Amino acid sequence: MLPAPGIACSWLWLVLFSPEFTKFTSWETRWTGGGVPYLPEPGTLPSWASPVIVVPHQVQRDLEQLEYLVARGVLNSELENYVAEFALPEFQLALKVVNQALEGTSDDSAVMEPNEHLAVFFGLYGRLLHLHPGKAMKTDIINPQINFEAVQTEFRKKRHRVVVIDDFFSEEGLQELRNFLLESTMWMDVKRGYVGAYLHTGFASPLVAQVEQEIRRNFADLLEGLVLQNAWAYMYDGNLPGIGAHADDSQLQINIYVTPSEANLWTSDATLPSGGLVLYGVGPPKEWGFEKYNSESKNSQIQEILQKSDWNLTIPYLQNRAILFDSTYFHKTDEMRFREGYTNRRINLTFLYGRRERLVPAPAVA
Ligand SMILES: *[C@@H]1O[C@H](CO)[C@@H](O)[C@H](O)[C@H]1NC(C)=O
Numbered sequence: 001m002l003p004a005p006g007i008a009c010s011w012l013w014l015v016l017f018s019p020e021f022t023k024f025t026s027w028e029t030r031w032t033g034g035g036v037p038y039l040p041e042p043g044t045l046p047s048w049a050s051p052v053i054v055v056p057h058q059v060q061r062d063l064e065q066l067e068y069l070v071a072r073g074v075l076n077s078e079l080e081n082y083v084a085e086f087a088l089p090e091f092q093l094a095l096k097v098v099n100q101a102l103e104g105t106s107d108d109s110a111v112m113e114p115n116e117h118l119a120v121f122f123g124l125y126g127r128l129l130h131l132h133p134g135k136a137m138k139t140d141i142i143n144p145q146i147n148f149e150a151v152q153t154e155f156r157k158k159r160h161r162v163v164v165i166d167d168f169f170s171e172e173g174l175q176e177l178r179n180f181l182l183e184s185t186m187w188m189d190v191k192r193g194y195v196g197a198y199l200h201t202g203f204a205s206p207l208v209a210q211v212e213q214e215i216r217r218n219f220a221d222l223l224e225g226l227v228l229q230n231a232w233a234y235m236y237d238g239n240l241p242g243i244g245a246h247a248d249d250s251q252l253q254i255n256i257y258v259t260p261s262e263a264n265l266w267t268s269d270a271t272l273p274s275g276g277l278v279l280y281g282v283g284p285p286k287e288w289g290f291e292k293y294n295s296e297s298k299n300s301q302i303q304e305i306l307q308k309s310d311w312n313l314t315i316p317y318l319q320n321r322a323i324l325f326d327s328t329y330f331h332k333t334d335e336m337r338f339r340e341g342y343t344n345r346r347i348n349l350t351f352l353y354g355r356r357e358r359l360v361p362a363p364a365v366a
């Protein structure tokens with residue numbers, strides 16, 4: 001959004017040139033700058049500052065993340081002082097300004113004009129400030145106790161082409177991934193109720209590459225011939241709606257939940273929504289293109305199709321649960337109620353494999 005130098009990530013090169021990640025060679029100019037984070041000067045707007053569309057839940061999230069980074073003491077002292085002294089107050093002010101602008105309207109975002117009282121906010125908005133090293137682990141990151149032969153056989157034989165695998169990552173692996181996800185300020189894509197981190201915004205770390213390599217190794221049979229299409233992480237507000245019913249341009253996908261189960265209020269009150277995934281036993285008509293099947297809000301016909309589905313499944317949100325399913329099916333995020341607080345924000349990871357060649361789910365194998 002805002003073109004400006006960012007910090008150099010030498011490992012991006014390493015990762016981008018590893019076999020599975022080779023195609024993700026484009027990233028924004030903000031990644032290729034000088035080796036230290038760019039810290040805008042308070043009171044002086046950067047020359048490139050321009051009006052930005054500001055979404056309150058994103059500013060609130062950014063603010064919580066900055067507070068978290070200071071509290072954890074993971075920044076060097078210069079950066080930590082800068083964040084505490086300049087960034088936090090300006091993000092607080094920006095949140096106030098945008099909330100005031102939206103008061104009494106039904107809009108969920110507002111355009112903010114550059115303003116020198118918010119020079120730091122404008123200078124940092126949508127840009128990388130801190131990236132956790134995200135190094136690969138020396139041990140397996142996916143739990144070696146899982147019997148992947150059995151999982152793959154189960155998947156093939158099922159009529160509902162979905163399998164749920166609990167305790168997916170090793171304990172240390174899960175912790176390392178959470179640190180990477182919570183600390184890195186790479187959550188730049190804002191949607192209704194959630195933000196996304198993509199390979200080109202910082203998600204393509206050696207750690208994530210390791211996850212991908214182990215997924216491929218463990219699901220070797222199912223993934224044969226299916227190329228990795230994309231991978232990302234989403235972080236949800238926790239009390240706003242998730243993603244509506246859609247299908248993706250891939251054959252198989254794996255979603256993994258990493259935020260602690262206790263953050264999901266459903267775990268202490270089963271009358272609340274489960275916060276997980278709803279899968280429908282029906283996919284889009286053959287002639288539909290991506291535009292038609294990828295967004296319920298853009299296509300009301302999706303609802304009509306879902307009505308005709310002969311089954312649906314709700315898979316509750318639990319930490320360290322992986323869900324592998326045929327992306328041909330329509331699916332959506334279940335309603336969610338998560339606890340307040342940065343570390344309670346719902347995070348899931350998605351890896352998508354293979355393009356949608358067949359628009360009908362593959363039949364069960366007898
Ligand atoms: C799932 O199907 C049942 C009927 O079989 C329906 O009552 C229910 O609303 C459906 N759930 C969702 C989330 O669409």
Ligand SMILES: *[C@@H]1O[C@H](CO)[C@@H](O)[C@H](O)[C@H]1NC(C)=O
Nearest residue numbers: 234276277332333348349350
């Ligand atoms: C997150 O989970 C929801 C359902 O739980 C799913 O629709 C979505 O594709 C997932 N996305 C990511 C990035 O994990």
